[in-house]
Every structure is written in C-alpha cells, then in structure tokens.
Amino acid sequence: MTVRLVLVGGGHAHLSVLEAVIRDPWPGVEITLISPGGHHHYSGMVPGYLEGRYREPELRFDLIGLCRAAGARFVEGRAGRVVPPDEGRAGIVEVDGVEVPFDLASLDVGSAPVAVDLPGVVEHAFTVRPMSRAIELREALDRKLGTVPVGEAFPVAVVGAGAAGFEVALTIEARVAAAGRRPEVHLIEAGPRVLPGFSERVRRRALSILARRGVTVRADTEVTSVEADAICLQGRDPLPVCLTAWMTGAAPPPLLAASGLPLAPDGFLAVDARLRSIDGAPVWGAGDCISLEGHPGMPRAGVYAVRQGPVLAGNLERAVQEGGEGDRYEPQESFLSLMNTGDGRALLRWGWIVAHARWCFRLKDWIDRRFMRRYRELVS
Numbered sequence: 001m002t003v004r005l006v007l008v009g010g011g012h013a014h015l016s017v018l019e020a021v022i023r024d025p026w027p028g029v030e031i032t033l034i035s036p037g038g039h040h041h042y043s044g045m046v047p048g049y050l051e052g053r054y055r056e057p058e059l060r061f062d063l064i065g066l067c068r069a070a071g072a073r074f075v076e077g078r079a080g081r082v083v084p085p086d087e088g089r090a091g092i093v094e095v096d097g098v099e100v101p102f103d104l105a106s107l108d109v110g111s112a113p114v115a116v117d118l119p120g121v122v123e124h125a126f127t128v129r130p131m132s133r134a135i136e137l138r139e140a141l142d143r144k145l146g147t148v149p150v151g152e153a154f155p156v157a158v159v160g161a162g163a164a165g166f167e168v169a170l171t172i173e174a175r176v177a178a179a180g181r182r183p184e185v186h187l188i189e190a191g192p193r194v195l196p197g198f199s200e201r202v203r204r205r206a207l208s209i210l211a212r213r214g215v216t217v218r219a220d221t222e223v224t225s226v227e228a229d230a231i232c233l234q235g236r237d238p239l240p241v242c243l244t245a246w247m248t249g250a251a252p253p254p255l256l257a258a259s260g261l262p263l264a265p266d267g268f269l270a271v272d273a274r275l276r277s278i279d280g281a282p283v284w285g286a287g288d289c290i291s292l293e294g295h296p297g298m299p300r301a302g303v304y305a306v307r308q309g310p311v312l313a314g315n316l317e318r319a320v321q322e323g324g325e326g327d328r329y330e331p332q333e334s335f336l337s338l339m340n341t342g343d344g345r346a347l348l349r350w351g352w353i354v355a356h357a358r359w360c361f362r363l364k365d366w367i368d369r370r371f372m373r374r375y376r377e378l379v380s
C-alpha cells in the first residue's frame, strides 16, 4: 500500500525532508508539497538583499525543482485547513477549495507577523513574512527613493527591534545612503529595549552601532496605526515617513486555528519531542509554526527549523515504514547569531563572545552561501 505524505509549506525543515528523499528515496510513499509559490526565500540573506548586496535569485530555493528531484508532487496554493484522519477516513488539507487527502502530514508554514490587525498595517506597511514579500519591500523602497531628490531626507519607520528589525533598519539605512538620500531611520519598539532575548553586552554594542548610523531608537512606543506617508504612535504626533517596514515578532499562522489541531497556549501547533502533534494524530510539525512540549520559550529562528529538519525527516520516514516512534529533538541551548549591519560588517554573538567586524560578515556570508549551494546542487 502506498502512504500519502503531504508536506504543508516549503519551510526550512521541509527542505531537509526533500533532501533526505532525494539522497535516499523512501519506498512506498507518495509525497505532495503544498506551497503558495515555487520558491522559498532564505531569511538569513533577506537583509543583505534589502541592502542591495544580493540579487533575488541568490536567496531562493527552487521548491519545484526539489520536488521533481524527490519524485514528489508540487501543489501551488495556500493551505487553509488541515483535518486529521478519523475513523478510517483519510485526512485532508484544504487548498484554495480543493481537498488534498493524506495518511501522514507535516506542517512547516512559518509564522505570521504580530499585530497586522492594527489599522493601516496591511494596506501601508511592508512585512517580510513570508520572506517572498521582501521583494515587494525592496521594490517599494527603490520606487519611493526615486520620488525624493538626491540629498533630501528619506524617513523610514522600522517597527519591531528584534534581530530582524535591527538588521532591516541598518540595511535600509545603507541602501538609502547609497542612493544619495539622507536616511532618517526610526526603530520603534513596544517593549523597553532593543534585541530582547540578547544579553546586556550585545544590546550595548547594538545601541552604539545604531547611534553611529543615526538610527533613532524609540523604545516603549506603541504604534496605533499606519498611514501611507506617516506612522501614528501612542501619545505622540504622527511621524512622517516614506516607508514603514513591519518587523514585529512571530504570531501563529491563521491555518492553525482553522485546523482544529491541538494548539499550545501561545496558539502554535503543540508537538511532542518527536515533533508529532501531542494528540497522536499523524501530523508532524517543525519550524516557527510549532510549540515544542516542555520548551515554551524556544526562540523562533531559522537555525531551530534547520536543526529540526533531519529529525523530522527521520521520523516521517519511520512513520511511512511503520518503524517505531522516531527520534527525539533536543533544542540547542544557544546558537551562533550573526546580524548583518549593512556596513560590510556583522554583529556576532556566540556564547559570551560579542564582536562587530568585517570577518563576522564574511563568516555569515560564507555560511549562508554554503547553505544555499547545498540545495542548489540537489536540483542541478
């Protein structure tokens, strides 16, 4: 009997699943990948793309090519609901009104930006979740730069001062300056400090980099709405801006609440240490969209999705072969963090080591390019 395995979303962990199948095909399985587009974009290189350092093809994974190499079916569309199998009836994934049946499913659909329901955000702000939207952000930036004379001020709001907001503020600053306009970047954060989750040492270094580059940090500042040419802040006058980048943290993707799968209190898919839905349904998950049992504070970063990939692949293969429970995933305590600061350097945090230097960016660039090459070679 052939087992139908449906992979929902072409995120980092599912790249690993496809890679495992390409390298050593799994017998007795028919794999389908559902994704809104034929490309997945690598977030690690998105800030460099906004800066103008990378071209768009350099940061995309060819999902259709990977499916072809893995002998998998590619379905273009956005999954709206996942219904697990029940009493002999196959599970289904609803995709734009069409039902895709499955025996086993896995979700790697990433996350949604926080607070997009504020007035004007959807209409006027630019998000990068999913990463493919970074293309719209860069096109809008370039278009708007073209409307401001050389030498004039170009104010930008970047909302959310986590690692992504920090990188995007600095790489946009670099692009505006390179275009001969005067960057006025405002990094707006609802919480009390930039880079929450990082140490005080990293924060001090980050603040000095931001100050040197003329980025204004506005902490403890609530955004109330976004307009086409301004951002409105609680208790303050609206701030005129040419562009607003929405870099708030990770919220659960709408697909989860619509699916009736077990969710953790934070609204993400509740999975056990084997990355399987905690109710024992034949549904697995990885990456930003999960909440791992026993690790409620696990950061939502690509490095975790990447590390989960091989465990997920092994456990799915075992489930296809009905070969036992599978391996447990243990999240790493910490990870090497390399943030592009848009000046040819990166801010590195590795354990207690903090550095801001050109070699840090060269290391980041080498790691990122090597990661991309690995998947490119699988389809060539």
Ligand SMILES: Cc1cc2nc3c(=O)[nH]c(=O)nc-3n(C[C@H](O)[C@H](O)[C@H](O)COP(=O)(O)OP(=O)(O)OC[C@H]3O[C@@H](n4cnc5c(N)ncnc54)[C@H](O)[C@@H]3O)c2cc1C
Binding pocket: 008, 009, 010, 011, 012, 013, 014, 034, 035, 036, 037, 039, 040, 041, 043, 044, 045, 046, 047, 077, 078, 079, 080, 108, 109, 110, 111, 128, 129, 130, 131, 164, 165, 167, 168, 253, 255, 286, 287, 288, 289, 300, 301, 302, 303, 304, 305, 338
């Ligand atoms: C600017 C920026 C820079 C970052 N840099 C880093 C970094 O350097 N290092 C790091 O570790 N982390 C970084 N992150 C965080 C990182 O992007 C995420 O943690 C990571 O992408 C999560 O991977 P994932 O596989 O869960 O999902 P994603 O990479 O988000 O992939 C999910 C995929 O699922 C698809 N999808 C979504 N909804 C559906 C649906 N309903 N049906 C079908 N498909 C769907 C999406 O289109 C997407 O292709 C960065 C984030 C940002 C915003």
